[in-house]
Amino acid sequence: MSSSFSAKVNTLVFTDLDGTLLNHDDYSYQAALPAIERLREQNIPLILVSSKTRAEMAELCSELNITDPYVCENGSLIVMPDAWVKTMGLDTDGFTFSDGAWQFVQGADRQHITALLTDLKSRFEFTGFADMSVNQVIDCTGLSEQGAAQAKQRFATEPMLWHDSSAALDEFAQQLSMHDLRVVKGGRFYHVMAYCDKSDAVRYLLDTYESHYGAKVKSIALGDSPNDLVMLKEVDQAVVMPHKDGTYMHDNELLGEIRAPQEGASGWRAGVEAALQKLRNGEDA
Ligand SMILES: [Mg+2]
Structure with a gap:
Protein backbone atom coordinates (compact mmCIF):
# COMPACT_ATOMS: atom_id res chain seq x y z
CA MET A 1 0.00 0.00 0.00
CA GLY A 107 -33.30 16.69 16.81
CA ALA A 108 -35.26 19.54 18.36
CA ASP A 109 -33.69 22.55 19.99
CA ARG A 110 -33.98 22.36 23.75
CA GLN A 111 -35.63 25.81 23.86
CA HIS A 112 -38.40 24.46 21.67
CA ILE A 113 -38.76 21.50 24.06
CA THR A 114 -38.77 23.55 27.28
CA ALA A 115 -41.20 26.12 25.83
CA LEU A 116 -43.69 23.34 25.09
CA LEU A 117 -43.11 21.79 28.53
CA THR A 118 -43.87 25.15 30.15
CA ASP A 119 -47.20 25.17 28.29
CA LEU A 120 -47.99 21.63 29.44
CA LYS A 121 -47.22 22.33 33.09
CA SER A 122 -50.77 23.46 33.86
CA ARG A 123 -52.13 20.07 32.76
CA PHE A 124 -49.53 17.52 33.94
CA GLU A 125 -47.39 16.96 37.03
CA PHE A 126 -43.66 16.69 36.24
CA THR A 127 -40.30 18.33 36.99
CA GLY A 128 -37.81 18.93 34.20
CA PHE A 129 -34.04 19.44 34.55
CA ALA A 130 -34.55 23.07 33.52
CA ASP A 131 -36.69 23.58 36.65
CA MET A 132 -34.13 21.99 38.98
CA SER A 133 -31.20 23.64 40.72
CA VAL A 134 -27.79 21.94 40.64
CA ASN A 135 -28.45 20.74 44.20
CA GLN A 136 -31.77 19.18 43.21
CA VAL A 137 -30.05 17.39 40.33
CA ILE A 138 -27.39 16.12 42.76
CA ASP A 139 -30.17 14.87 45.07
CA CYS A 140 -31.90 12.82 42.40
CA THR A 141 -28.86 11.56 40.46
CA GLY A 142 -26.06 11.18 43.01
CA LEU A 143 -23.74 13.12 40.66
CA SER A 144 -20.98 15.37 41.97
CA GLU A 145 -21.55 19.13 41.89
CA GLN A 146 -19.45 19.46 38.72
CA GLY A 147 -21.14 16.40 37.19
CA ALA A 148 -24.61 17.79 37.92
CA ALA A 149 -23.68 21.16 36.41
CA GLN A 150 -22.39 19.40 33.28
CA ALA A 151 -25.50 17.21 33.07
CA LYS A 152 -27.67 20.35 33.11
CA GLN A 153 -25.93 21.86 30.07
CA ARG A 154 -28.24 20.42 27.43
CA PHE A 155 -29.03 21.43 23.86
CA ALA A 156 -31.52 18.94 22.46
CA THR A 157 -33.13 16.76 25.15
CA GLU A 158 -34.85 17.36 28.47
CA PRO A 159 -34.88 14.75 31.26
CA MET A 160 -37.79 14.94 33.67
CA LEU A 161 -39.28 13.24 36.68
CA TRP A 162 -42.88 12.20 36.10
CA HIS A 163 -45.23 12.71 39.07
CA ASP A 164 -48.52 12.07 37.29
CA SER A 165 -50.47 8.89 36.42
CA SER A 166 -49.56 6.54 33.58
CA ALA A 167 -52.81 7.47 31.79
CA ALA A 168 -51.70 11.09 31.97
CA LEU A 169 -48.32 10.06 30.55
CA ASP A 170 -50.05 8.60 27.48
CA GLU A 171 -51.92 11.85 26.98
CA PHE A 172 -48.71 13.83 27.54
CA ALA A 173 -46.94 11.72 24.87
CA GLN A 174 -49.80 12.45 22.49
CA GLN A 175 -49.43 16.18 23.07
CA LEU A 176 -45.69 15.92 22.41
CA SER A 177 -46.19 13.96 19.19
CA MET A 178 -48.25 16.83 17.77
CA HIS A 179 -45.05 18.88 18.06
CA ASP A 180 -42.79 16.16 16.61
CA LEU A 181 -41.47 15.26 20.03
CA ARG A 182 -41.56 12.03 22.02
CA VAL A 183 -40.90 10.83 25.54
CA VAL A 184 -38.40 8.00 26.10
CA LYS A 185 -38.12 6.11 29.38
CA GLY A 186 -34.63 6.02 30.83
CA GLY A 187 -33.59 4.67 34.23
CA ARG A 188 -35.07 7.17 36.65
CA PHE A 189 -35.87 9.88 34.16
CA TYR A 190 -38.10 10.28 31.17
CA HIS A 191 -36.40 12.07 28.29
CA VAL A 192 -38.28 14.45 26.03
CA MET A 193 -36.63 14.62 22.61
CA ALA A 194 -37.24 14.57 18.86
CA TYR A 195 -37.66 11.46 16.72
CA CYS A 196 -33.95 10.93 16.18
MG1 LIG B 1 -24.47 1.77 27.84
Missing part, protein backbone atom coordinates in the same frame (compact mmCIF):
# COMPACT_ATOMS: atom_id res chain seq x y z
CA SER A 2 1.41 3.41 -0.92
CA SER A 3 2.11 5.87 1.86
CA SER A 4 -0.40 8.33 0.40
CA PHE A 5 -3.11 5.95 1.62
CA SER A 6 -2.01 6.30 5.22
CA ALA A 7 -4.01 9.49 5.79
CA LYS A 8 -7.16 8.02 4.32
CA VAL A 9 -9.77 6.80 6.75
CA ASN A 10 -11.22 3.43 5.74
CA THR A 11 -12.75 2.27 9.02
CA LEU A 12 -14.70 4.02 11.80
CA VAL A 13 -15.40 2.81 15.34
CA PHE A 14 -18.52 4.10 17.12
CA THR A 15 -18.92 3.37 20.80
CA ASP A 16 -21.37 3.81 23.64
CA LEU A 17 -19.79 4.85 26.96
CA ASP A 18 -21.54 3.59 30.12
CA GLY A 19 -21.16 -0.17 30.47
CA THR A 20 -19.33 -0.29 27.13
CA LEU A 21 -16.07 1.70 26.95
CA LEU A 22 -16.39 2.54 30.66
CA ASN A 23 -16.61 -0.09 33.40
CA HIS A 24 -19.99 -0.41 35.12
CA ASP A 25 -18.63 0.02 38.62
CA ASP A 26 -15.77 2.51 38.56
CA TYR A 27 -16.27 4.15 35.12
CA SER A 28 -12.63 3.36 34.29
CA TYR A 29 -11.43 3.13 30.67
CA GLN A 30 -7.86 2.15 31.65
CA ALA A 31 -8.04 -1.43 30.30
CA ALA A 32 -9.21 -0.12 26.90
CA LEU A 33 -6.23 2.19 26.34
CA PRO A 34 -4.06 -0.27 24.34
CA ALA A 35 -6.89 -0.73 21.81
CA ILE A 36 -7.50 3.04 21.65
CA GLU A 37 -3.79 3.47 20.90
CA ARG A 38 -3.98 0.79 18.20
CA LEU A 39 -6.90 2.63 16.53
CA ARG A 40 -4.90 5.85 16.56
CA GLU A 41 -1.90 4.12 14.93
CA GLN A 42 -4.16 2.72 12.22
CA ASN A 43 -5.81 6.09 11.57
CA ILE A 44 -9.22 4.75 12.64
CA PRO A 45 -11.39 7.48 14.20
CA LEU A 46 -13.00 6.60 17.53
CA ILE A 47 -16.40 8.26 17.75
CA LEU A 48 -18.06 8.38 21.16
CA VAL A 49 -21.87 8.10 21.04
CA SER A 50 -23.71 8.59 24.33
CA SER A 51 -26.76 10.01 26.06
CA LYS A 52 -24.36 12.24 28.03
CA THR A 53 -24.13 15.99 27.43
CA ARG A 54 -21.45 17.83 25.46
CA ALA A 55 -19.89 19.15 28.67
CA GLU A 56 -19.63 15.63 30.09
CA MET A 57 -18.22 14.17 26.87
CA ALA A 58 -15.79 17.00 26.06
CA GLU A 59 -13.91 16.22 29.25
CA LEU A 60 -13.58 12.54 28.36
CA CYS A 61 -12.47 13.33 24.78
CA SER A 62 -9.75 15.59 26.08
CA GLU A 63 -8.57 12.95 28.58
CA LEU A 64 -8.43 10.35 25.80
CA ASN A 65 -6.89 12.82 23.34
CA ILE A 66 -9.71 12.27 20.86
CA THR A 67 -10.01 14.90 18.13
CA ASP A 68 -12.78 13.18 16.16
CA PRO A 69 -16.44 14.23 16.28
CA TYR A 70 -18.67 12.87 19.05
CA VAL A 71 -22.37 12.36 19.52
CA CYS A 72 -24.23 13.54 22.63
CA GLU A 73 -27.75 13.43 24.08
CA ASN A 74 -28.63 10.08 22.52
CA GLY A 75 -27.99 11.10 18.93
CA SER A 76 -29.64 14.52 19.11
CA LEU A 77 -26.43 16.55 19.08
CA ILE A 78 -23.24 16.09 17.02
CA VAL A 79 -20.09 17.96 18.07
CA MET A 80 -17.40 18.42 15.40
CA PRO A 81 -13.97 19.97 16.05
CA ASP A 82 -13.22 22.95 13.78
CA ALA A 83 -10.16 21.26 12.24
CA TRP A 84 -12.25 18.21 11.35
CA VAL A 85 -15.02 20.31 9.76
CA LYS A 86 -12.36 22.06 7.64
CA THR A 87 -10.76 18.75 6.61
CA MET A 88 -14.14 17.35 5.58
CA GLY A 89 -14.99 20.59 3.79
CA LEU A 90 -18.40 20.75 5.46
CA ASP A 91 -20.78 23.62 4.93
CA THR A 92 -21.43 25.03 8.43
CA ASP A 93 -24.89 26.36 7.57
CA GLY A 94 -27.14 25.42 10.48
CA PHE A 95 -24.20 24.63 12.78
CA THR A 96 -23.29 26.76 15.79
CA PHE A 97 -19.75 27.38 17.03
CA SER A 98 -18.48 27.41 20.62
CA ASP A 99 -15.36 26.28 22.50
CA GLY A 100 -13.43 25.37 19.34
CA ALA A 101 -16.07 23.08 17.90
CA TRP A 102 -19.15 23.18 15.73
CA GLN A 103 -22.32 21.59 16.89
CA PHE A 104 -25.34 20.46 15.00
CA VAL A 105 -28.69 19.71 16.62
CA GLN A 106 -30.15 16.74 14.78
CA ASP A 197 -31.55 8.43 17.72
CA LYS A 198 -27.96 7.21 17.72
CA SER A 199 -28.32 5.64 14.26
CA ASP A 200 -29.14 9.00 12.62
CA ALA A 201 -25.92 10.48 13.96
CA VAL A 202 -23.90 7.40 12.95
CA ARG A 203 -25.36 7.53 9.42
CA TYR A 204 -24.62 11.26 9.14
CA LEU A 205 -20.97 10.80 10.11
CA LEU A 206 -20.51 7.71 7.90
CA ASP A 207 -22.00 9.62 4.94
CA THR A 208 -19.70 12.57 5.64
CA TYR A 209 -16.57 10.38 5.62
CA GLU A 210 -17.72 8.41 2.57
CA SER A 211 -18.52 11.47 0.50
CA HIS A 212 -15.23 13.10 1.53
CA TYR A 213 -13.14 10.07 0.52
CA GLY A 214 -15.42 9.02 -2.33
CA ALA A 215 -15.35 5.42 -1.13
CA LYS A 216 -17.14 3.07 1.24
CA VAL A 217 -15.88 3.33 4.82
CA LYS A 218 -16.19 0.24 7.00
CA SER A 219 -17.82 0.62 10.39
CA ILE A 220 -17.83 -1.03 13.79
CA ALA A 221 -20.09 -0.14 16.72
CA LEU A 222 -20.06 -1.28 20.35
CA GLY A 223 -22.95 -1.03 22.80
CA ASP A 224 -24.80 -2.79 25.61
CA SER A 225 -28.34 -1.40 25.80
CA PRO A 226 -31.58 -1.10 23.81
CA ASN A 227 -30.78 2.50 22.87
CA ASP A 228 -27.62 1.19 21.16
CA LEU A 229 -29.47 -1.34 18.98
CA VAL A 230 -30.26 1.07 16.14
CA MET A 231 -26.60 2.08 16.01
CA LEU A 232 -25.44 -1.56 16.07
CA LYS A 233 -27.74 -2.35 13.14
CA GLU A 234 -26.40 0.60 11.14
CA VAL A 235 -22.79 -0.64 10.94
CA ASP A 236 -20.87 -3.47 9.23
CA GLN A 237 -19.74 -5.13 12.45
CA ALA A 238 -21.68 -4.91 15.72
CA VAL A 239 -20.08 -5.74 19.06
CA VAL A 240 -22.52 -6.42 21.90
CA MET A 241 -21.18 -5.89 25.41
CA PRO A 242 -22.42 -8.11 28.26
CA HIS A 243 -24.43 -6.60 31.10
CA LYS A 244 -23.04 -6.76 34.59
CA ASP A 245 -24.80 -10.10 35.20
CA GLY A 246 -23.13 -11.63 32.12
CA THR A 247 -26.24 -11.63 29.89
CA TYR A 248 -26.30 -10.03 26.44
CA MET A 249 -28.95 -7.93 24.77
CA HIS A 250 -30.56 -9.96 21.99
CA ASP A 251 -32.36 -8.88 18.86
CA ASN A 252 -33.40 -11.00 15.88
CA GLU A 253 -32.42 -8.30 13.41
CA LEU A 254 -28.87 -8.17 14.71
CA LEU A 255 -26.79 -10.39 12.44
CA GLY A 256 -23.26 -11.72 12.85
CA GLU A 257 -22.58 -9.73 15.98
CA ILE A 258 -19.50 -10.32 18.11
CA ARG A 259 -20.15 -10.77 21.83
CA ALA A 260 -17.42 -9.17 23.92
CA PRO A 261 -16.03 -11.64 26.48
CA GLN A 262 -16.29 -9.35 29.54
CA GLU A 263 -18.12 -6.17 30.50
CA GLY A 264 -16.46 -2.76 30.53
CA ALA A 265 -13.08 -1.57 29.31
CA SER A 266 -11.29 -4.95 29.12
CA GLY A 267 -14.19 -6.50 27.21
CA TRP A 268 -14.23 -3.41 24.97
CA ARG A 269 -10.57 -3.91 24.10
CA ALA A 270 -11.18 -7.57 23.18
CA GLY A 271 -14.31 -6.64 21.22
CA VAL A 272 -12.54 -3.97 19.14
CA GLU A 273 -9.66 -6.33 18.36
CA ALA A 274 -12.03 -9.15 17.34
CA ALA A 275 -14.07 -6.79 15.13
CA LEU A 276 -10.99 -5.42 13.34
CA GLN A 277 -9.76 -8.98 12.78
CA LYS A 278 -13.12 -10.07 11.40
CA LEU A 279 -13.27 -7.12 8.97
CA ARG A 280 -9.72 -7.91 7.85
CA ASN A 281 -10.57 -11.60 7.31
CA GLY A 282 -13.57 -10.49 5.27
CA GLU A 283 -11.25 -8.46 3.05
CA ASP A 284 -8.94 -11.41 2.49
CA ALA A 285 -11.76 -13.82 1.73
Whole structure:
Protein backbone atom coordinates (compact mmCIF):
# COMPACT_ATOMS: atom_id res chain seq x y z
CA MET A 1 0.00 0.00 0.00
CA SER A 2 1.41 3.41 -0.92
CA SER A 3 2.11 5.87 1.86
CA SER A 4 -0.40 8.33 0.40
CA PHE A 5 -3.11 5.95 1.62
CA SER A 6 -2.01 6.30 5.22
CA ALA A 7 -4.01 9.49 5.79
CA LYS A 8 -7.16 8.02 4.32
CA VAL A 9 -9.77 6.80 6.75
CA ASN A 10 -11.22 3.43 5.74
CA THR A 11 -12.75 2.27 9.02
CA LEU A 12 -14.70 4.02 11.80
CA VAL A 13 -15.40 2.81 15.34
CA PHE A 14 -18.52 4.10 17.12
CA THR A 15 -18.92 3.37 20.80
CA ASP A 16 -21.37 3.81 23.64
CA LEU A 17 -19.79 4.85 26.96
CA ASP A 18 -21.54 3.59 30.12
CA GLY A 19 -21.16 -0.17 30.47
CA THR A 20 -19.33 -0.29 27.13
CA LEU A 21 -16.07 1.70 26.95
CA LEU A 22 -16.39 2.54 30.66
CA ASN A 23 -16.61 -0.09 33.40
CA HIS A 24 -19.99 -0.41 35.12
CA ASP A 25 -18.63 0.02 38.62
CA ASP A 26 -15.77 2.51 38.56
CA TYR A 27 -16.27 4.15 35.12
CA SER A 28 -12.63 3.36 34.29
CA TYR A 29 -11.43 3.13 30.67
CA GLN A 30 -7.86 2.15 31.65
CA ALA A 31 -8.04 -1.43 30.30
CA ALA A 32 -9.21 -0.12 26.90
CA LEU A 33 -6.23 2.19 26.34
CA PRO A 34 -4.06 -0.27 24.34
CA ALA A 35 -6.89 -0.73 21.81
CA ILE A 36 -7.50 3.04 21.65
CA GLU A 37 -3.79 3.47 20.90
CA ARG A 38 -3.98 0.79 18.20
CA LEU A 39 -6.90 2.63 16.53
CA ARG A 40 -4.90 5.85 16.56
CA GLU A 41 -1.90 4.12 14.93
CA GLN A 42 -4.16 2.72 12.22
CA ASN A 43 -5.81 6.09 11.57
CA ILE A 44 -9.22 4.75 12.64
CA PRO A 45 -11.39 7.48 14.20
CA LEU A 46 -13.00 6.60 17.53
CA ILE A 47 -16.40 8.26 17.75
CA LEU A 48 -18.06 8.38 21.16
CA VAL A 49 -21.87 8.10 21.04
CA SER A 50 -23.71 8.59 24.33
CA SER A 51 -26.76 10.01 26.06
CA LYS A 52 -24.36 12.24 28.03
CA THR A 53 -24.13 15.99 27.43
CA ARG A 54 -21.45 17.83 25.46
CA ALA A 55 -19.89 19.15 28.67
CA GLU A 56 -19.63 15.63 30.09
CA MET A 57 -18.22 14.17 26.87
CA ALA A 58 -15.79 17.00 26.06
CA GLU A 59 -13.91 16.22 29.25
CA LEU A 60 -13.58 12.54 28.36
CA CYS A 61 -12.47 13.33 24.78
CA SER A 62 -9.75 15.59 26.08
CA GLU A 63 -8.57 12.95 28.58
CA LEU A 64 -8.43 10.35 25.80
CA ASN A 65 -6.89 12.82 23.34
CA ILE A 66 -9.71 12.27 20.86
CA THR A 67 -10.01 14.90 18.13
CA ASP A 68 -12.78 13.18 16.16
CA PRO A 69 -16.44 14.23 16.28
CA TYR A 70 -18.67 12.87 19.05
CA VAL A 71 -22.37 12.36 19.52
CA CYS A 72 -24.23 13.54 22.63
CA GLU A 73 -27.75 13.43 24.08
CA ASN A 74 -28.63 10.08 22.52
CA GLY A 75 -27.99 11.10 18.93
CA SER A 76 -29.64 14.52 19.11
CA LEU A 77 -26.43 16.55 19.08
CA ILE A 78 -23.24 16.09 17.02
CA VAL A 79 -20.09 17.96 18.07
CA MET A 80 -17.40 18.42 15.40
CA PRO A 81 -13.97 19.97 16.05
CA ASP A 82 -13.22 22.95 13.78
CA ALA A 83 -10.16 21.26 12.24
CA TRP A 84 -12.25 18.21 11.35
CA VAL A 85 -15.02 20.31 9.76
CA LYS A 86 -12.36 22.06 7.64
CA THR A 87 -10.76 18.75 6.61
CA MET A 88 -14.14 17.35 5.58
CA GLY A 89 -14.99 20.59 3.79
CA LEU A 90 -18.40 20.75 5.46
CA ASP A 91 -20.78 23.62 4.93
CA THR A 92 -21.43 25.03 8.43
CA ASP A 93 -24.89 26.36 7.57
CA GLY A 94 -27.14 25.42 10.48
CA PHE A 95 -24.20 24.63 12.78
CA THR A 96 -23.29 26.76 15.79
CA PHE A 97 -19.75 27.38 17.03
CA SER A 98 -18.48 27.41 20.62
CA ASP A 99 -15.36 26.28 22.50
CA GLY A 100 -13.43 25.37 19.34
CA ALA A 101 -16.07 23.08 17.90
CA TRP A 102 -19.15 23.18 15.73
CA GLN A 103 -22.32 21.59 16.89
CA PHE A 104 -25.34 20.46 15.00
CA VAL A 105 -28.69 19.71 16.62
CA GLN A 106 -30.15 16.74 14.78
CA GLY A 107 -33.30 16.69 16.81
CA ALA A 108 -35.26 19.54 18.36
CA ASP A 109 -33.69 22.55 19.99
CA ARG A 110 -33.98 22.36 23.75
CA GLN A 111 -35.63 25.81 23.86
CA HIS A 112 -38.40 24.46 21.67
CA ILE A 113 -38.76 21.50 24.06
CA THR A 114 -38.77 23.55 27.28
CA ALA A 115 -41.20 26.12 25.83
CA LEU A 116 -43.69 23.34 25.09
CA LEU A 117 -43.11 21.79 28.53
CA THR A 118 -43.87 25.15 30.15
CA ASP A 119 -47.20 25.17 28.29
CA LEU A 120 -47.99 21.63 29.44
CA LYS A 121 -47.22 22.33 33.09
CA SER A 122 -50.77 23.46 33.86
CA ARG A 123 -52.13 20.07 32.76
CA PHE A 124 -49.53 17.52 33.94
CA GLU A 125 -47.39 16.96 37.03
CA PHE A 126 -43.66 16.69 36.24
CA THR A 127 -40.30 18.33 36.99
CA GLY A 128 -37.81 18.93 34.20
CA PHE A 129 -34.04 19.44 34.55
CA ALA A 130 -34.55 23.07 33.52
CA ASP A 131 -36.69 23.58 36.65
CA MET A 132 -34.13 21.99 38.98
CA SER A 133 -31.20 23.64 40.72
CA VAL A 134 -27.79 21.94 40.64
CA ASN A 135 -28.45 20.74 44.20
CA GLN A 136 -31.77 19.18 43.21
CA VAL A 137 -30.05 17.39 40.33
CA ILE A 138 -27.39 16.12 42.76
CA ASP A 139 -30.17 14.87 45.07
CA CYS A 140 -31.90 12.82 42.40
CA THR A 141 -28.86 11.56 40.46
CA GLY A 142 -26.06 11.18 43.01
CA LEU A 143 -23.74 13.12 40.66
CA SER A 144 -20.98 15.37 41.97
CA GLU A 145 -21.55 19.13 41.89
CA GLN A 146 -19.45 19.46 38.72
CA GLY A 147 -21.14 16.40 37.19
CA ALA A 148 -24.61 17.79 37.92
CA ALA A 149 -23.68 21.16 36.41
CA GLN A 150 -22.39 19.40 33.28
CA ALA A 151 -25.50 17.21 33.07
CA LYS A 152 -27.67 20.35 33.11
CA GLN A 153 -25.93 21.86 30.07
CA ARG A 154 -28.24 20.42 27.43
CA PHE A 155 -29.03 21.43 23.86
CA ALA A 156 -31.52 18.94 22.46
CA THR A 157 -33.13 16.76 25.15
CA GLU A 158 -34.85 17.36 28.47
CA PRO A 159 -34.88 14.75 31.26
CA MET A 160 -37.79 14.94 33.67
CA LEU A 161 -39.28 13.24 36.68
CA TRP A 162 -42.88 12.20 36.10
CA HIS A 163 -45.23 12.71 39.07
CA ASP A 164 -48.52 12.07 37.29
CA SER A 165 -50.47 8.89 36.42
CA SER A 166 -49.56 6.54 33.58
CA ALA A 167 -52.81 7.47 31.79
CA ALA A 168 -51.70 11.09 31.97
CA LEU A 169 -48.32 10.06 30.55
CA ASP A 170 -50.05 8.60 27.48
CA GLU A 171 -51.92 11.85 26.98
CA PHE A 172 -48.71 13.83 27.54
CA ALA A 173 -46.94 11.72 24.87
CA GLN A 174 -49.80 12.45 22.49
CA GLN A 175 -49.43 16.18 23.07
CA LEU A 176 -45.69 15.92 22.41
CA SER A 177 -46.19 13.96 19.19
CA MET A 178 -48.25 16.83 17.77
CA HIS A 179 -45.05 18.88 18.06
CA ASP A 180 -42.79 16.16 16.61
CA LEU A 181 -41.47 15.26 20.03
CA ARG A 182 -41.56 12.03 22.02
CA VAL A 183 -40.90 10.83 25.54
CA VAL A 184 -38.40 8.00 26.10
CA LYS A 185 -38.12 6.11 29.38
CA GLY A 186 -34.63 6.02 30.83
CA GLY A 187 -33.59 4.67 34.23
CA ARG A 188 -35.07 7.17 36.65
CA PHE A 189 -35.87 9.88 34.16
CA TYR A 190 -38.10 10.28 31.17
CA HIS A 191 -36.40 12.07 28.29
CA VAL A 192 -38.28 14.45 26.03
CA MET A 193 -36.63 14.62 22.61
CA ALA A 194 -37.24 14.57 18.86
CA TYR A 195 -37.66 11.46 16.72
CA CYS A 196 -33.95 10.93 16.18
CA ASP A 197 -31.55 8.43 17.72
CA LYS A 198 -27.96 7.21 17.72
CA SER A 199 -28.32 5.64 14.26
CA ASP A 200 -29.14 9.00 12.62
CA ALA A 201 -25.92 10.48 13.96
CA VAL A 202 -23.90 7.40 12.95
CA ARG A 203 -25.36 7.53 9.42
CA TYR A 204 -24.62 11.26 9.14
CA LEU A 205 -20.97 10.80 10.11
CA LEU A 206 -20.51 7.71 7.90
CA ASP A 207 -22.00 9.62 4.94
CA THR A 208 -19.70 12.57 5.64
CA TYR A 209 -16.57 10.38 5.62
CA GLU A 210 -17.72 8.41 2.57
CA SER A 211 -18.52 11.47 0.50
CA HIS A 212 -15.23 13.10 1.53
CA TYR A 213 -13.14 10.07 0.52
CA GLY A 214 -15.42 9.02 -2.33
CA ALA A 215 -15.35 5.42 -1.13
CA LYS A 216 -17.14 3.07 1.24
CA VAL A 217 -15.88 3.33 4.82
CA LYS A 218 -16.19 0.24 7.00
CA SER A 219 -17.82 0.62 10.39
CA ILE A 220 -17.83 -1.03 13.79
CA ALA A 221 -20.09 -0.14 16.72
CA LEU A 222 -20.06 -1.28 20.35
CA GLY A 223 -22.95 -1.03 22.80
CA ASP A 224 -24.80 -2.79 25.61
CA SER A 225 -28.34 -1.40 25.80
CA PRO A 226 -31.58 -1.10 23.81
CA ASN A 227 -30.78 2.50 22.87
CA ASP A 228 -27.62 1.19 21.16
CA LEU A 229 -29.47 -1.34 18.98
CA VAL A 230 -30.26 1.07 16.14
CA MET A 231 -26.60 2.08 16.01
CA LEU A 232 -25.44 -1.56 16.07
CA LYS A 233 -27.74 -2.35 13.14
CA GLU A 234 -26.40 0.60 11.14
CA VAL A 235 -22.79 -0.64 10.94
CA ASP A 236 -20.87 -3.47 9.23
CA GLN A 237 -19.74 -5.13 12.45
CA ALA A 238 -21.68 -4.91 15.72
CA VAL A 239 -20.08 -5.74 19.06
CA VAL A 240 -22.52 -6.42 21.90
CA MET A 241 -21.18 -5.89 25.41
CA PRO A 242 -22.42 -8.11 28.26
CA HIS A 243 -24.43 -6.60 31.10
CA LYS A 244 -23.04 -6.76 34.59
CA ASP A 245 -24.80 -10.10 35.20
CA GLY A 246 -23.13 -11.63 32.12
CA THR A 247 -26.24 -11.63 29.89
CA TYR A 248 -26.30 -10.03 26.44
CA MET A 249 -28.95 -7.93 24.77
CA HIS A 250 -30.56 -9.96 21.99
CA ASP A 251 -32.36 -8.88 18.86
CA ASN A 252 -33.40 -11.00 15.88
CA GLU A 253 -32.42 -8.30 13.41
CA LEU A 254 -28.87 -8.17 14.71
CA LEU A 255 -26.79 -10.39 12.44
CA GLY A 256 -23.26 -11.72 12.85
CA GLU A 257 -22.58 -9.73 15.98
CA ILE A 258 -19.50 -10.32 18.11
CA ARG A 259 -20.15 -10.77 21.83
CA ALA A 260 -17.42 -9.17 23.92
CA PRO A 261 -16.03 -11.64 26.48
CA GLN A 262 -16.29 -9.35 29.54
CA GLU A 263 -18.12 -6.17 30.50
CA GLY A 264 -16.46 -2.76 30.53
CA ALA A 265 -13.08 -1.57 29.31
CA SER A 266 -11.29 -4.95 29.12
CA GLY A 267 -14.19 -6.50 27.21
CA TRP A 268 -14.23 -3.41 24.97
CA ARG A 269 -10.57 -3.91 24.10
CA ALA A 270 -11.18 -7.57 23.18
CA GLY A 271 -14.31 -6.64 21.22
CA VAL A 272 -12.54 -3.97 19.14
CA GLU A 273 -9.66 -6.33 18.36
CA ALA A 274 -12.03 -9.15 17.34
CA ALA A 275 -14.07 -6.79 15.13
CA LEU A 276 -10.99 -5.42 13.34
CA GLN A 277 -9.76 -8.98 12.78
CA LYS A 278 -13.12 -10.07 11.40
CA LEU A 279 -13.27 -7.12 8.97
CA ARG A 280 -9.72 -7.91 7.85
CA ASN A 281 -10.57 -11.60 7.31
CA GLY A 282 -13.57 -10.49 5.27
CA GLU A 283 -11.25 -8.46 3.05
CA ASP A 284 -8.94 -11.41 2.49
CA ALA A 285 -11.76 -13.82 1.73
MG1 LIG B 1 -24.47 1.77 27.84
